[in-house]
Structure formats: structure tokens, C-alpha cells
Amino acid sequence: MPVNLDKPQRWKADVAQSVDMYNTWFMAFAPQAFRSTRVQTTKDVETALRATGNLTNIRPPTLRQHPEILPTLRMSTCPPLAVDRLIGLAGASPNLVRCMELEHRLPVRMSAMAADRELEKVATIIEKMADPDIFVWLGRTQQATDEEVHRAATIVADRLCGAVANPIVRNAQEQRQLAGIKQWLEARGYKQLPGGDGMKFNAMPPGTFSFRMNVPVKLVGGVQLVNIPIDAVVMPKDARARDFPLFFEAKSAGDFTNTNKRRKEEAAKMAQLRSTYGAAVRFNLFRCGYFDSGYLGYEAAEGIDWVWEHRIDDLALFGL
Structure with missing residues (x-):
């Protein structure tokens, strides 16, 4: 079930709250x-x-x-x-x-x-x-x-x-976003897998998560396998054998002018995942900052859903 991509009536209010949250963080921590x-x-x-x-x-x-x-x-x-x-x-x-x-x-x-x-x-x-x-x-x-x-x-x-x-600020914001996801998941009994243990994304036990995990995909239109990093990979507690975990990318933006290139990168990543693993792949975004309705509409058309950081409890609506 879609969480936010099918609710354009909420987008304008969410954008305003997300911009306020980003600006508050920027002034305090950037x-x-x-x-x-x-x-x-x-x-x-x-x-x-x-x-x-x-x-x-x-x-x-x-x-x-x-x-x-x-x-x-x-x-x-x-x-x-x-x-x-x-x-x-x-x-x-x-x-x-x-x-x-x-x-x-x-x-x-x-x-x-x-x-x-x-x-x-x-x-x-x-x-x-x-x-x-x-x-x-x-x-x-x-x-x-x-x-x-x-x-x-x-x-x-x-x-x-x-x-x-910009990369300095973006990296600091990403670290904060992943820390927020970690805190939310652990409060609900999820366990973080240690990095570098060789665990494959489709072999994760239910109720676990990992950050910056490499996922092999075929290049669109070809057969060559390449690894793409996913910021957060979460296997729901009620997952069954052969279920895919949820993929989340942490995304922040400090202005409205720099998001066009990034939305194309996200669409390309979604296309690579689907061409390799089929329509069951669940690739989503965890957002904070300046993402306007045009950007959101583009992502929705690509079937990419999202969670706003200011409403992090929406993660539960993804089955977590």
C-alpha cells in the first residue's frame, strides 16, 4: 500500500514542515x-x-x-x-x-x-x-x-x-538521518547487523537492518552485475522466506534548485533494482529539506514512495 506517493493533498504542508526542519538543523549544526x-x-x-x-x-x-x-x-x-x-x-x-x-x-x-x-x-x-x-x-x-x-x-x-x-553539510545531514532511523528501529526491537560481515541483503534475518549495504544489480539493458550502495536496508519482523527487505535512501536538500539531477539518479536506481529483482522491490526515500511538488510528482510517477523525517513514524506504515 502506498504511504505518501498517492497523497498529493498533503504534499504542500509536508514540504513546508520539512523545509522548517532542515533550516532548524542547518542553523544549529551545519x-x-x-x-x-x-x-x-x-x-x-x-x-x-x-x-x-x-x-x-x-x-x-x-x-x-x-x-x-x-x-x-x-x-x-x-x-x-x-x-x-x-x-x-x-x-x-x-x-x-x-x-x-x-x-x-x-x-x-x-x-x-x-x-x-x-x-x-x-x-x-x-x-x-x-x-x-x-x-x-x-x-x-x-x-x-x-x-x-x-x-x-x-x-x-x-x-x-x-x-x-555542500558535501560536508550533506554528509552531516545523512549521518543524522541514519541515526534517526536506527533509533526508531531499535526502539521497536530491530537489531543492527554488523557492517562487513558479508551478509547478503536477501539473507537478512527478520527484524534486522543494515546501513550502506551493497546490492548487486544488472545495468539496465545488459547483464553485467554492479554493486549499488543502499543507505538503509530493513528486513521486517514478519518477513517470510524469499521476501525482499525494504530499501531506504536518506535524502536531504538545502534548496529547491538542486533536486532535478538527484531525482533522475533515484529513478535510475529504482529501474536497476526492478530490472534485476522484479516488481517486488520496495525502494523508498527518507527525506528532509527542500523537495517541491514537481519533484515529488516525478518520484511518485516512478513508483518511489517516501517517509518525511518530520513524520518518521510513517515507517510503521511500510510494515515495520
Whole structure:
């Protein structure tokens, strides 16, 4: 039985309550999440500065040994450089730069000599464009003081965190949502399965749940199996043999403009699950924030139901 997807007369009021709940949380906790991330990022930047002699030794051997410092170096220039801008200015290998940026390593199949040539290009641009207003010791004979290095690291950390502010907030919100689901389930006698125990989603005992469980699906139109992560997987207490658990994705949004792409991703995930396991799959969303009626109508048309976080007891209507 549908829970919320077939009740458009309630959508407008639910959206208003969900927006209020998200904004209350954001004002209270988002700055804290951002600050704690910034503290750790500042420490990481200080480590990167030490590895490069406080930006006085950006050479291929240093970059080869510490490929993970590239994001810090990009944010150390004036102006800060996006990945593609760095590639364009340096004329460096896109594969090398992206491997360093995303995987914190050098390309496996690139020879050491070829890698050093590309790293020299990157180092040259970073050295040429290093921000003298932040790294005030560059160009002088006196070494950087601890206070100067910490101040510079804080500025670069702010730049790094600013570039990923939305993911920081979204991750903090997701953790809170999953904690809410856990509390609700455990209050009703459900037991959480330990992560990494190899339990398959369709072998979960009744009355159990798990977070971020991988579920294998066939790519739509093909036979290749890939794993897709599901935020919360719950096997109802009254489940019988061969019953599927309930799948829930934790979703939050801080504005109305960013939901179109995500609704397509959710529809694609639903299509993959159904093409692999049939119409018995129950894929739902656990929402908080800015989801307008257009978004809700799209999801309803795809057969995706949802629970509003401000009305979490609706979980019981799914048979839990």
C-alpha cells in the first residue's frame, strides 16, 4: 500500500514542515560540521606544507611521494585553480592530474620518467602562481614562522572547505538521518547487523537492518552485475522466506534548485533494482529539506514512495 506517493493533498504542508526542519538543523549544526572539518583540513594542509618545505620545494620527487597534496597546492595559488584550469595552464597529462586529485596516486602505467616530466609542469605552475599574500615568506630570506604557517594553512583550508561545503553539510545531514532511523528501529526491537560481515541483503534475518549495504544489480539493458550502495536496508519482523527487505535512501536538500539531477539518479536506481529483482522491490526515500511538488510528482510517477523525517513514524506504515 502506498504511504505518501498517492497523497498529493498533503504534499504542500509536508514540504513546508520539512523545509522548517532542515533550516532548524542547518542553523544549529551545519556550522559545527563545517568547523570540525576545517580543523582537520587545516592539519592536512600544514602536513602538505611541511612536505614541500612550506612551498619552497615543489619538485617532482616531492609530488611523486605525496600525490595527495595536489588539492592543497591548487588552493595555494592566486587565484585558486580548478583541476581543469591547472591541466590547461600546465599542459600536463589529464590522467596524471586526475589520478593525483581523485585517487591520491600516480597513473600505474605511466613510467617514472614520463611522470616526472608531467609533475615538473605542475610544479612550475604552482610555484609561479603561489599566493604571496598568503605565503608571506616566499621571496624572502627569513624562514616562515609557525604562526605564519598556521595562518596560511587556515586560509587554504577555508578555500578547500568552501569548495566542498555542500558535501560536508550533506554528509552531516545523512549521518543524522541514519541515526534517526536506527533509533526508531531499535526502539521497536530491530537489531543492527554488523557492517562487513558479508551478509547478503536477501539473507537478512527478520527484524534486522543494515546501513550502506551493497546490492548487486544488472545495468539496465545488459547483464553485467554492479554493486549499488543502499543507505538503509530493513528486513521486517514478519518477513517470510524469499521476501525482499525494504530499501531506504536518506535524502536531504538545502534548496529547491538542486533536486532535478538527484531525482533522475533515484529513478535510475529504482529501474536497476526492478530490472534485476522484479516488481517486488520496495525502494523508498527518507527525506528532509527542500523537495517541491514537481519533484515529488516525478518520484511518485516512478513508483518511489517516501517517509518525511518530520513524520518518521510513517515507517510503521511500510510494515515495520
